[in-house]
Amino acid sequence: xxxxxxxxxxxxxxxxxxxxxxxxxxxxxxxxxxxxxxxxxxxxxxxxxxxxxxxxxxxxxxxxxxxxxxxxxxxxxxxxxxxxxxxxxxxxxxxxxxxxxxxxxxxxxxxxxxxxxxxxxxxxxxxxxxxxxxxxxxxxxxxxxxxxxxxxxxxxxxxxxxxxxxxxxxxxxxxxxxxxxxxxxxxxxxxxxxxxxxxxxxxxxxxxxxxxxxxxxxxxxxxxxxxxxxxxxxxxxxxxxxxxxxxxxxxxxxxxxxxxxxxxxxxxxxxxxxxxxxxxxxxxxxxxxxxxxxxxxxxxxxxxxxxxxxxxxxxxxxxxxxxxxxxxxxxxxxxxxxxxxxxxxxxxxxxxxxxxxxxxxxxxxxxxxxxxxxxxxxxxxxxxxxxxxxxxxxxxxxxxxxxxxxxxxxxxxxxxxxxxxxxxxxxxxxxxxxxxxxxxxxxxxxxxxxxxxxxxxxxxxxxxxxxxxxxxxxx
Amino acid sequence: xxxxxxxxxxxxxxxxxxxxxxxxxxxxxxxxxxxxxxxxxxxxxxxxxxxxxxxxxxxxxxxxxxxxxxxxxxxxxxxxxxxxxxxxxxxxxxxxxxxxxxxxxxxxxxxxxxxxxxxxxxxxxxxxxxxxxxxxxxxxxxxxxxxxxxxxxxxxxxxxxxxxxxxxxxxxxxxxxxxxxxxxxxxxxxxxxxxxxxxxxxxxxxxxxxxxxxxxxxxxxxxxxxxxxxxxxxxxxxxxxxxxxxxxxxxxxxxxxxxxxxxxxxxxxxxxxxxxxxxxxxxxxxxxxxxxxxxxxxxxxxxxxxxxxxxxxxxxxxxxxxxxxxx
Numbered sequence: 001x002x003x004x005x006x007x008x009x010x011x012x013x014x015x016x017x018x019x020x021x022x023x024x025x026x027x028x029x030x031x032x033x034x035x036x037x038x039x040x041x042x043x044x045x046x047x048x049x050x051x052x053x054x055x056x057x058x059x060x061x062x063x064x065x066x067x068x069x070x071x072x073x074x075x076x077x078x079x080x081x082x083x084x085x086x087x088x089x090x091x092x093x094x095x096x097x098x099x100x101x102x103x104x105x106x107x108x109x110x111x112x113x114x115x116x117x118x119x120x121x122x123x124x125x126x127x128x129x130x131x132x133x134x135x136x137x138x139x140x141x142x143x144x145x146x147x148x149x150x151x152x153x154x155x156x157x158x159x160x161x162x163x164x165x166x167x168x169x170x171x172x173x174x175x176x177x178x179x180x181x182x183x184x185x186x187x188x189x190x191x192x193x194x195x196x197x198x199x200x201x202x203x204x205x206x207x208x209x210x211x212x213x214x215x216x217x218x219x220x221x222x223x224x225x226x227x228x229x230x231x232x233x234x235x236x237x238x239x240x241x242x243x244x245x246x247x248x249x250x251x252x253x254x255x256x257x258x259x260x261x262x263x264x265x266x267x268x269x270x271x272x273x274x275x276x277x278x279x280x281x282x283x284x285x286x287x288x289x290x291x292x293x294x295x296x297x298x299x300x301x302x303x304x305x306x307x308x309x310x311x312x313x314x315x316x317x318x319x320x321x322x323x324x325x326x327x328x329x330x331x332x333x334x335x336x337x338x339x340x341x342x343x344x345x346x347x348x349x350x351x352x353x354x355x356x357x358x359x360x361x362x363x364x365x366x367x368x369x370x371x372x373x374x375x376x377x378x379x380x381x382x383x384x385x386x387x388x389x390x391x392x393x394x395x396x397x398x399x400x401x402x403x404x405x406x407x408x409x410x411x412x413x414x415x416x417x418x419x420x421x422x423x424x425x426x427x428x429x430x431x432x433x434x435x436x437x438x439x440x441x442x443x444x445x446x447x448x449x450x451x452x453x454x455x456x457x458x459x460x461x462x463x464x465x466x467x468x469x470x471x472x473x474x475x
Numbered sequence: 476x477x478x479x480x481x482x483x484x485x486x487x488x489x490x491x492x493x494x495x496x497x498x499x500x501x502x503x504x505x506x507x508x509x510x511x512x513x514x515x516x517x518x519x520x521x522x523x524x525x526x527x528x529x530x531x532x533x534x535x536x537x538x539x540x541x542x543x544x545x546x547x548x549x550x551x552x553x554x555x556x557x558x559x560x561x562x563x564x565x566x567x568x569x570x571x572x573x574x575x576x577x578x579x580x581x582x583x584x585x586x587x588x589x590x591x592x593x594x595x596x597x598x599x600x601x602x603x604x605x606x607x608x609x610x611x612x613x614x615x616x617x618x619x620x621x622x623x624x625x626x627x628x629x630x631x632x633x634x635x636x637x638x639x640x641x642x643x644x645x646x647x648x649x650x651x652x653x654x655x656x657x658x659x660x661x662x663x664x665x666x667x668x669x670x671x672x673x674x675x676x677x678x679x680x681x682x683x684x685x686x687x688x689x690x691x692x693x694x695x696x697x698x699x700x701x702x703x704x705x706x707x708x709x710x711x712x713x714x715x716x717x718x719x720x721x722x723x724x725x726x727x728x729x730x731x732x733x734x735x736x737x738x739x740x741x742x743x744x745x746x747x748x749x750x751x752x753x754x755x756x757x758x759x760x761x762x763x764x765x766x767x768x769x770x771x772x773x774x775x776x777x778x779x780x781x782x783x784x785x786x787x788x789x790x791x792x793x794x795x796x797x798x799x800x801x802x
Contacts, residue, residue, distance in 0.1 A: 289777030
């Protein structure tokens with residue numbers, strides 16, 4: 001009897017599962033509808049239950065192709081037409097490989113190199129839950145020629161194009177596919193990508209740490225400042241068609257401006273009202289929610305590529321890298337060095353450190369504390385914007401939640417190095433970056449951020465003040 | 476779009492299990508923050524551990540009681556793990572470590588390496604862990620309509636879950652009311668106001684803090700179970716956003732008050748659903764898509780959180796003098 005009951009219930013569950021699939025997104029998460037099979041959607045956000053295959057159909061001169069039919073086949077199948085801006089997207093539910101095809105006549109009449117591409121989707125992997133197919137790139141194959149070429153070519157570019165928040169997708173993808181490659185090579189590659197990631201993280205964290213030092217505020221909206229930088233660079237290069245350098249400067253300027261406005265409109269009045277730092281911290285949480293969903297509102301859920309070309313990688317010793325990564329790392333190093341010089345060898349830098357040490361005493365000795373804090377906010381947000389641009393180029397795209405994903409790693413870096421100390425952020429960020437990427441040699445790749453956060457907790461056990469922090473009696 | 480549907484849907488949130496789950500989580504957070512002044516930013520971690528503890532053991536065939544104990548035990552371990560290194564440190568450290576620890580739980584839970592136990596990022600589907608809970612229901616099978624709302628009696632998003640959830644909220648409210656006025660609660664409030672004063676009276680501050688962390692976390696674990704019962708266990712649906720929403724609820728209702736979490740949760744979800752349904756009904760989808768409405772809903776929530784903290788830090792019910800933002 002119990003059996004009969006349970007089969008009856010089980011049967012009902014089949015129906016209920018379908019109902020649940022609709023209920024869950026309605027309930028409160030910003031999940032798009034998760035259907036049971038692939039479906040054509042206007043925009044697609046990868047979630048735990050669905051992956052995305054999408055792209056923008058452009059002709060050889062980057063003009064959108066509207067109204068073309070795009071067909072998805074493979075694990076699941078669906079058909080859609082491109083919209084007025086050439087966009088198309090499929091939401092898929094099963095992991096596996098998919099083939100995207102456009103009509104051959106469309107491809108040849110718009111001067112596209114091929115009309116079909118094969119990609120693979122893995123919902124559990126950040127770098128593989130979305131696949132972006134670009135028919136104007138060489139990674140697609142002509143269906144009349146062999147389909148084999150398309151598989152390998154598109155998978156390598158997909159790891160680059162499709163990443164939203166993973167940091168070392170290009171290297172991790174290559175390391176996971178080439179399992180036969182020796183451990184030593186992977187070791188150096190992961191160390192290298194960890195250092196690069198650490199440098200970018202340091203660029204973000206320095207600003208956050210300066211704000212903490214001068215005002216005692218742990219800003220949860222700092223991640224959104226990073227996203228803002230990346231998205232503004234995207235606006236510059238892709239929407240206004242400016243050169244990359246100009247777009248980068250534009251992004252930094254916008255970032256600095258938001259820093260100034262934020263300080264004048266929100267933080268300075270709160271400080272004047274003597275609102276405590278913890279209360280302000282909750283305000284930053286609110287601000288971070290506002291900004292994050294505003295980004296989603298205006299830019300949608302997809303990853304935005306700042307540069308559309310895929311850099312050709314080259315080999316230096318045991319590591320593979322590309323030009324953009326090296327230039328980004330160089331910029332990060334130069335900027336961090338400049339900030340450090342500024343803090344330790346200029347009058348204003350000394351004033352900043354004095355405010356960090358003791359704001360009341362600094363004010364008493366004639367330092368305009370409000371002025372210092374204003375400059376620190378501007379500097380911090382400008383640095384965040386710069387790191388957003390670099391991160392967007394390094395990851396080949398920036399999404400509405402990229403900064404939010406990185407926020408915890410920034411916190412870890414700052415806490416690890418010592419809250420409110422300037423060199424702490426750099427060292428902490430490098431450690432976090434290297435640990436996160438090196439740990440993927442031992443533990444599964446998708447757990448690597450967990451290892452970085454675990455390091456934070458372990459260090460706090462033994463050295464609560466962080467590496468560079470001054471020990472102080474608490475409680 | 477007719478307005479009756481909008482209003483029915485919005486008011487339905489008043490009794491929804493999700494509202495109850497958030498109320499429970501906020502009651503737990505109230506013990507942490509409102510009573511003790513602990514800045515726990517990892518309430519979602521407690522919820523996720525509770526959900527995992529319950530669902531995984533259920534799918535292994537444990538009894539309901541055993542699974543409940545497992546959920547509470549896991550949250551106890553988590554509280555201990557968080558408490559020992561951080562309670563002696565300042566509030567900044569506690570908030571960051573709890574935030575990081577909750578994220579670790581989520582990352583490990585959704586990892587492909589854990590697929591056999593936790594189901595990876597796909598999570599655990601309801602048929603694996605809800606059948607025993609539903610078998611407990613004394614209600615007959617079928618659907619019932621009460622006032623405006625019709626739900627199934629026992630399965631999925633049912634009346635049975637609603638009854639259990641709100642009874643739990645009621646018990647939790649009663650307990651917190653007792654605790655707020657007990658000698659133990661007064662020690663906690665003392666810790667919130669001035670740790671050293673309490674220490675000078677010979678109380679072990681760390682021990683009281685761990686007790687508070689555990690009790691609040693236990694409510695968090697129960698909230699996690701209620702949260703996943705009508706849907707499925709999905710690690711990403713219990714991310715740090717959930718912690719932030721719980722904070723919004725607590726601060727909106729009023730920290731350090733007994734009914735604050737309840738009022739906050741009801742007001743927040745009803746208002747949010749009302750606004751979203753209204754936007755969906757009145758603004759054509761060509762202007763603002765459904766996803767964008769969802770995003771706008773969260774923007775409004777963020778603005779609400781900022782405004783509450785700036786203009787009315789004591790929330791709807793709170794007493795401004797009592798609120799301990801000076802932690």
